Amino acid sequence: MPPEAVAEAPAGAMAAAGRGAAARSLLLDYVALTKPRVISLLLVTTLCAMFVAEQGMPGGWLILWTMAGGYLSAGGANAINQYVDRDIDALMRRTTGRPIVAGRMTPRHALGFGIACGVTSFVGMGLLINWLAAALALAGLLLYVFLYTLWLKRTTIHNIVIGGASGAIPPLVGWAAVANDLPLAAWLLFAIVFYWTPPHFWALALILRRDYSEAGVPMLPVVYGEAATRRQVLTWSLVLVGVTLLPSASGDFGAIYTWSALVLGAVFIAHGVALVRQREEGGPWARRTFSWSLLYLALLFVAMVVDRVS
Numbered sequence: 283m284p285p286e287a288v289a290e291a292p293a294g295a296m297a298a299a300g301r302g303a304a305a306r307s308l309l310l311d312y313v314a315l316t317k318p319r320v321i322s323l324l325l326v327t328t329l330c331a332m333f334v335a336e337q338g339m340p341g342g343w344l345i346l347w348t349m350a351g352g353y354l355s356a357g358g359a360n361a362i363n364q365y366v367d368r369d370i371d372a373l374m375r376r377t378t379g380r381p382i383v384a385g386r387m388t389p390r391h392a393l394g395f396g397i398a399c400g401v402t403s404f405v406g407m408g409l410l411i412n413w414l415a416a417a418l419a420l421a422g423l424l425l426y427v428f429l430y431t432l433w434l435k436r437t438t439i440h441n442i443v444i445g446g447a448s449g450a451i452p453p454l455v456g457w458a459a460v461a462n463d464l465p466l467a468a469w470l471l472f473a474i475v476f477y478w479t480p481p482h483f484w485a486l487a488l489i490l491r492r493d494y495s496e497a498g499v500p501m502l503p504v505v506y507g508e509a510a511t512r513r514q515v516l517t518w519s520l521v522l523v524g525v526t527l528l529p530s531a532s533g534d535f536g537a538i539y540t541w542s543a544l545v546l547g548a549v550f551i552a553h554g555v556a557l558v559r560q561r562e563e564g565g566p567w568a569r570r571t572f573s574w575s576l577l578y579l580a581l582l583f584v585a586m587v588v589d590r591v592s
Contacts, residue, residue: 311381315364315392316357316399323576324452328352330583331456331471334590340460344411348459351407352452355419358399359426359448365393366431374493407459415458422451439502442487446479453583467534470525471586475579477525481518481554482575484511488568508563515571516554523547526582535589542585546578 328348332340364371364382368389371377381387400423408416430445453471458464487494487501488511494501503511526543529535553574557567 307386311386312395314381315361315387315395316353317360318357320360321353321356323579324356324449325349325352326580327471327475327583328452328456330587331453331468332460333587334471335457335460335468337590339591344459347407347410348415348456351403351411351416351419352455354399354403354406355423356452358396358403359423361392361396361399362423362427363396363431365389365396366427367435370436370497370499373497374490376490376493411459412462414462414464415455418451418455418458422448422455425451436499439500439505441500442483443480446476446483449479450475466532467529470529470532470534471583473525473528474522474582477518477522478575478579481515481522481550482572482579484515484518485557485568485572485575487511488515489572512554512558512560512568516551516558519547519550519554523551529586535586537589538592539585539589542589543582546582546585550574550578 329345332345332348364380367377368380368382371380371383377383382389382392400420403423404416404420406416407419425448426445430441430448434441434445450472453475454464454468457468457471461468484502487503488508491501491503491508495504502514523543526547527540530540530543553567553571557571560567
């Protein structure tokens with residue numbers, strides 16, 4: 283082998299490794315645009331709603347296509363959200379590493395990716411599942427982008443209350459995928475997630491108050507302060523527990539779900555009380571309440587499944 287070939291071999295290998303690393307980095311950035319950690323809880327509510335609607339185990343392919351379509355729809359909405367919010371993302375410490383803000387991806391590519399995800403979700407779910415599920419997934423994307431991101435987020439403290447409707451749609455998608463229908467029970471699941479969103483998100487807003495303040499986003503703790511936000515978290519958690527009992531009152535769920543809703547709700551309210559009683563700003567109970575709210579919703583929906591299939 284000529285000496286120059288020996289020299290070129292390591293250089294070629296290094297170039298190939300560099301291209302591979304760049305491709306992996308780009309793939310990770312596209313995944314980051316979808317916010318997979320945020321989507322994971324939405325998919326839990328979707329999947330549990332499917333089990334509840336089926337009163338058992340839905341078909342494997344139906345689960346796969348519904349989860350994939352739901353991920354693409356929510357992921358597309360998140361990507362478009364990062365395109366729209368790239369100016370305020372640059373002002374908040376927790377979002378400065380996002381692909382657009384960090385300069386690793388152009389805004390146009392992120393927007394195109396988000397739109398492509400939404401279109402793929404709608405067409406794929408329509409052809410492979412049914413058009414009701416597809417339309418609901420698309421409605422969730424449109425509500426998040428146009429109602430929450432483009433209109434409410436920068437204009438009112440009620441942004442997450444009204445805009446939370448988009449995050450409450452996944453249970454409807456899961457139910458419609460199985461039944462191609464939306465009875466009262468499905469809308470009660472929607473209501474639970476809708477009323478869960480304010481105490482969940484305002485606990486997060488307490489944690490991120492400084493970021494929202496620096497970016498000029500009128501979240502509740504920025505406009506009215508921590509004390510008022512804590513009281514709202516407690517108030518909405520009380521309302522939430524009442525809403526979670528509606529499926530029991532309607533006869534759609536039995537004792538397993540009812541007792542689970544009461545116990546889980548009591549823990550949620552206890553967190554809200556501790557949060558209100560916390561004297562210092564930036565204390566630990568906002569983070570504890572936020573963490574519990576995530577586990578709370580997942581456990582509540584699992585309790586629905588256990589109740590319905592047992």
